[in-house]
Amino acid sequence: MVHHRRGRGRLCPCLRARDGGASRPAQLTAAFSAPACIGDTGWVNQAADSLSLRRAARVFFDFGSPRIIVAVLAAAIAGRVAIGGWSWWDLLGPAVVLAAQPFTEWLIHVFVLHFRPRTVGRVRVDPLVARKHRAHHADPRELSLVFIPLPALAGLVAGVAAICLAGLPLERGLTTLVTALMVLCTYEWTHYLIHSNYRPRRALFRYVWRAHRNHHFRNEHYWFGVTVHVADHLLGTFPERGDVPVSPTAKTLGVRQAA
Ligand SMILES: [Zn+2]
Ligand SMILES: [Zn+2]
Numbered sequence: 001m002v003h004h005r006r007g008r009g010r011l012c013p014c015l016r017a018r019d020g021g022a023s024r025p026a027q028l029t030a031a032f033s034a035p036a037c038i039g040d041t042g043w044v045n046q047a048a049d050s051l052s053l054r055r056a057a058r059v060f061f062d063f064g065s066p067r068i069i070v071a072v073l074a075a076a077i078a079g080r081v082a083i084g085g086w087s088w089w090d091l092l093g094p095a096v097v098l099a100a101q102p103f104t105e106w107l108i109h110v111f112v113l114h115f116r117p118r119t120v121g122r123v124r125v126d127p128l129v130a131r132k133h134r135a136h137h138a139d140p141r142e143l144s145l146v147f148i149p150l151p152a153l154a155g156l157v158a159g160v161a162a163i164c165l166a167g168l169p170l171e172r173g174l175t176t177l178v179t180a181l182m183v184l185c186t187y188e189w190t191h192y193l194i195h196s197n198y199r200p201r202r203a204l205f206r207y208v209w210r211a212h213r214n215h216h217f218r219n220e221h222y223w224f225g226v227t228v229h230v231a232d233h234l235l236g237t238f239p240e241r242g243d244v245p246v247s248p249t250a251k252t253l254g255v256r257q258a259a
């Protein structure tokens with residue numbers, strides 16, 4: 001049994017628990033010290049370790065990506081409110097963003113995050129986000145790997161803002177940008193919460209939580225959605241858990257570690 005690596009020399013909580021039990025870390029690390037190492041089938045569900053949403057949110061905003069998204073979102077909302085000029089057309093951009101989101105998540109996860117490194121001529125193509133996503137699969141409990149890498153986030157936010165603001169009248173563009181940023185924030189929050197020690201209390205979150213855990217611990221070729229699984233259902237990547245084998249490559253995505 002391979003014990004889970006914790007960053008900065010922290011001891012795996014399952015060992016800590018065996019070493020007398022009482023020495024649970026007191027602070028935020030405790031909130032995320034999921035009892036791991038019971039095979040590789042996933043976290044053990046210990047109700048006593050469940051994190052409150054408020055505490056989870058506080059830790060969420062310790063990370064750069066949520067802070068940046070919320071800051072840009074606040075600026076976009078302020079700008080949208082300041083210019084006024086509301087119309088029914090303001091609903092169109094948000095409708096498109098929301099309708100596309102299941103497929104946006106699915107396509108990015110399948111074709112970008114799970115991109116297999118390849119050599120084109122003499123150039124090795126292995127994008128940062130794909131490398132970081134493999135690191136996330138290798139160590140799903142490492143929270144710093146849960147979030148969109150900052151260079152990718154910067155490019156994504158700038159790209160979406162450019163499309164919205166250059167492609168639409170300013171009012172509609174800002175409304176659409178606000179929606180896209182809210183969707184992005186929801187994605188980061190949901191993915192983070194799934195990987196935190198928060199335990200689902202309601203059916204909807206339990207559903208996405210189970211599905212993403214299946215992606216990490218059952219078979220990485222299924223369950224590509226994070227906040228929504230419409231695309232998984234339509235495209236045949238939402239099987240019954242028992243109908244697909246436990247994948248030996250769920251932690252590596254089948255890519256050998258580069259030296
Ligand atoms: Zn362990
Ligand atoms: Zn994940």
Ligand SMILES: [Zn+2]
Pocket residue numbers: 109113114133137215220
């Ligand atoms: Zn993945």
